[in-house]
Amino acid sequence: MKLGICVLEGPYQHEASDTAYNFAVAALEKGHEIFRIFFYHDGVNNATRLMVPPQDDRHIQQRWSELAEKHDLDLVVCVAAAQRRGILDEDEMKRHGKDANNIAPGFRISGLGQLIEAEIECDRVVFFGD
Amino acid sequence: MAMLHTVNKSPYQCDTLESCLKHVGDGDVVLLIEDGVYAAMKGGKAAELIANANGVKICVLSADVKARGLEGKLIDGVEVVDYGGFVDLVVETDKTQAWL
Amino acid sequence: MSEVKNFLYVNRKAPHGTIYALESLEVVLIGAAFEQDVALAFLDDGVFQLVKGWDTSELGVKNFQPAYTALGDYDISKVYVERESLEERGLTEDDLIEMTYEDEDDDWAEKSSIRIVSREEMAQIMRDSDVILSF
Numbered sequence: 001m002k003l004g005i006c007v008l009e010g011p012y013q014h015e016a017s018d019t020a021y022n023f024a025v026a027a028l029e030k031g032h033e034i035f036r037i038f039f040y041h042d043g044v045n046n047a048t049r050l051m052v053p054p055q056d057d058r059h060i061q062q063r064w065s066e067l068a069e070k071h072d073l074d075l076v077v078c079v080a081a082a083q084r085r086g087i088l089d090e091d092e093m094k095r096h097g098k099d100a101n102n103i104a105p106g107f108r109i110s111g112l113g114q115l116i117e118a119e120i121e122c123d124r125v126v127f128f129g130d
Numbered sequence: 131m132a133m134l135h136t137v138n139k140s141p142y143q144c145d146t147l148e149s150c151l152k153h154v155g156d157g158d159v160v161l162l163i164e165d166g167v168y169a170a171m172k173g174g175k176a177a178e179l180i181a182n183a184n185g186v187k188i189c190v191l192s193a194d195v196k197a198r199g200l201e202g203k204l205i206d207g208v209e210v211v212d213y214g215g216f217v218d219l220v221v222e223t224d225k226t227q228a229w230l
Numbered sequence: 231m232s233e234v235k236n237f238l239y240v241n242r243k244a245p246h247g248t249i250y251a252l253e254s255l256e257v258v259l260i261g262a263a264f265e266q267d268v269a270l271a272f273l274d275d276g277v278f279q280l281v282k283g284w285d286t287s288e289l290g291v292k293n294f295q296p297a298y299t300a301l302g303d304y305d306i307s308k309v310y311v312e313r314e315s316l317e318e319r320g321l322t323e324d325d326l327i328e329m330t331y332e333d334e335d336d337d338w339a340e341k342s343s344i345r346i347v348s349r350e351e352m353a354q355i356m357r358d359s360d361v362i363l364s365f
Contacts, residue, residue, distance in 0.1 A: 001221050008230070008250075008365070015164045015194075016138075022193065026213035032221070041253055080256060112260040119361045120235060120266065124220050126136075127228035127364050130248070131357055149242075149274050153353040227240065227356060228364040230250070 002033045004118035008129030010042035011060035012053070017046055020128040021063060028071055036074045036118045037064075039107075041129065044082045047075070049104035061104045068106030075107045076114045132157040134223040138164035138230070141176035148179060150229045156185040159219055161211070163191045167200060170208045177205055191216060236267045238359035241276035245294075246286070251279050252294050254365030259297065262304035269308035269359070270301075273315045273352055280311065280344075282327040295327065302331035302343055309343040312352045 005024055009016035024034060039046055051061050068075050077087060086102070089109050093101040103109065119125050135154060139146040147169050150160060160183070162169055169176035170190045180188050189209045195201060204210070211219065220226050239258055245251040262268060272280055279298070286293040301309070309329055316322060329343040347355065356362060 003217075003220070006363075019138075019163055019191075022213045023216055027217045030214060030217055032217065040257075041249055081253060112257050113264070115257060115363075116261045116264045116266070119237065119363065120264065124226060125361060125363075126220055126226050127230065129228065129230045129250075129365070130138075133357065145274070146242075152349055153356060155353060155357060225360070225362055227362045230242065230364050 001123045002035050002121065003027055004035050004122035004125035005037045006115060006118075006125060006127045006129075007037065007039050007043035007046060008041040008127065010045035011051065013042070014130055016128040016130065017043070017060055018058075020126075021060070021067070023126065023128070024067065024073075028067075034071070034073055035122050036076055036114065038076050038078070038115045038118060040078045040081050040112075040115065042085065043129070044077045044085055044087045047077045047082070047087050047104050047107040048102045050102045065104050065106040073106070077103070077107050077109045078115070079109050079111055082109055131155075132159065132223045134158070134219050134226040135160045136226065136228045137162055137166040137169070138228075140165040140168040141174070141179070142168065146229050147176055151179060151183055151186070154183070154186050158185075159187045159189060159223060161189045161191065161216060161219060162194075163216075164194055167191065167194045167198060170195075170204050171200060172203055172205050180205055180208065189215070189219065234266055235360040236269070236358065237261065238269050238271055238356060238362050240271045240273070240356070240362055240364045241279055242274040243365070244275040244278040245284075246289065246291065250365045251276075254363075255294060255297055257363065257365070258301065258306065259304060262301075262306060268306050269310060269355070270306065271310045271312075271352060271355060273312035273349075277311055277315045277319060277321060277326075280326045280329075281321065282325065299327055299329055301329060305331070307331035307333075307341075307343050308345065310345050310347050310352060310355055312349055313346050314349045316346070 089103040
């Protein structure tokens with residue numbers, strides 16, 4: 001089945017990112033296709049490569065990036081939500097005259113239309129938030 | 131047309147589970163995840179709500195039950211599922227509503 | 231893209247306390263361009279999003295309530311508000327903002343988009359939709 005996932009909460013602060021990740025891994029193990037994982041609200045904070053969690057803790061961003069690489073997943077960060085919270089890629093950095101960007105490998109920044117498209121294209125979309 | 135409802139809030143924090151259960155239909159499944167699993171405790175505040183949820187299957191996510199030390203404290207008849215079981219519930223029902 | 235789906239946006243959170251209400255509204259506005267069949271549901275604390283008379287000046291945040299009243303311009307004409315949720319909060323329809331749309335099947339007559347529904351009807355509306363976006 002073609003599944004979509006929407007993550008609405010930030011890493012570490014809330015369990016939603018963990019639940020969503022574990023759900024995604026289980027869905028892939030069962031042979032389902034994950035059409036897209038969309039990060040919105042504080043969920044966009046999952047995409048910063050600058051997080052440095054303690055070594056004995058899970059690395060939430062790296063975990064997403066590795067899963068994306070292994071399964072060729074489409075990890076999309078909402079541009080409007082990302083701008084509010086300081087998540088930038090190279091293009092956004094230049095466009096807004098900022099001195100750095102922080103998006104992690106495997107993530108891309110795009111519009112809310114990507115969430116709507118996922119709802120149209122997927123058999124199911126599951127939301128994880130607060 | 132069965133639906134899967136996920137509830138992630140403790141019943142001691144808010145009425146989310148109660149609201150969810152007022153909107154479910156026959157054949158629906160309610161999956162308690164994250165702090166929502168506290169609702170499935172024997173002798174707890176939500177025990178009666180869950181006992182009265184006729185025609186609705188109540189499930190809890192095993193990872194959240196174990197992480198909170200709730201194994202052995204669950205209401206009889208509540209089904210424990212792992213993440214794979216969560217995926218199966220999403221697939222077997224027609225749509226999923228997250229009661230955030 | 232595939233066939234038209236029935237989208238239901240479920241709003242259960244109060245405004246301002248978290249960003250859920252505002253960012254949900256932003257999805258609705260963007261989603262309107264996709265020509266799907268869109269409806270909005272307000273229940274539980276979500277009904278507070280429609281209580282009129284916001285003044286956010288002292289709080290220092292933008293008042294996004296006018297965006298709700300503009301939804302009619304985006305061809306969104308189905309706004310379901312749960313009666314029990316209103317009653318539990320001591321509210322009536324008179325406490326809510328006006329939301330209208332122009333009915334193209336009735337010589338573009340201006341009509342209210344707000345439909346007060348019972349909890350039972352709300353449950354059925356959820357059941358009848360193809361996809362539910364929960365914020």
